[in-house]
Amino acid sequence: MGFDPGTLVYDERGLLPVIAQDHASGDVLMLAWMNADAVANTLETGRVTYWSRSRNAFWVKGETSGNVQKLVEMRIDCDRDCLLVVVDQTGPACHTNRRSCFYTALRGGAEVEILKPES
């Protein structure tokens, strides 16, 4: 791998935010976090691997649920402190079984559920 994840800018916890976008639909699926090792693992394996802040451990997306994210392309923002991963998403991305984590919209000052859980 020619790319050095150490050239990215991490916060005081050693993490940066990562946006996952569906390759086919363009939908924004979720936001999670990676450290440098998670970035390296994602690039090496082609399977998107986050860092779980609650478990303090690697989180290979879909490892238990089967709802894996295959990396199509990793993109870096202008400040090098945020990543966009374009992914091939198997099944729903959200732990609530919805396609995207962003299933609540504000419409007319009220919260509206715009995506239902998949069956």
Next chain:
Amino acid sequence: MGFDPGTLVYDERGLLPVIAQDHASGDVLMLAWMNADAVANTLETGRVTYWSRSRNAFWVKGETSGNVQKLVEMRIDCDRDCLLVVVDQTGPACHTNRRSCFYTALRGGAEVEILKPES
């Protein structure tokens, strides 16, 4: 406004990450941060307003550059600790004059510029 920004989950700095997505193209444009007041201001004015971590001040997107973001819809993620703002973007979103901040892709282990600055 019926929605209370205090019901969202902010980090220890009182901020949450906000993803801006272009309404027309579906492109992910940028990631920035909001505090509760910035969320309220965005909803009240319809102009996307972030919190600048470097200036410690409100950042009405495009106030100086003219590259404003008109809010189309605000969405909340499952953990209520991240927002997606679907926007009508005037001009380039990135301070480098590119349409999106995510103009660098990793291809074949190398960083490739995939968007040029707009003229």
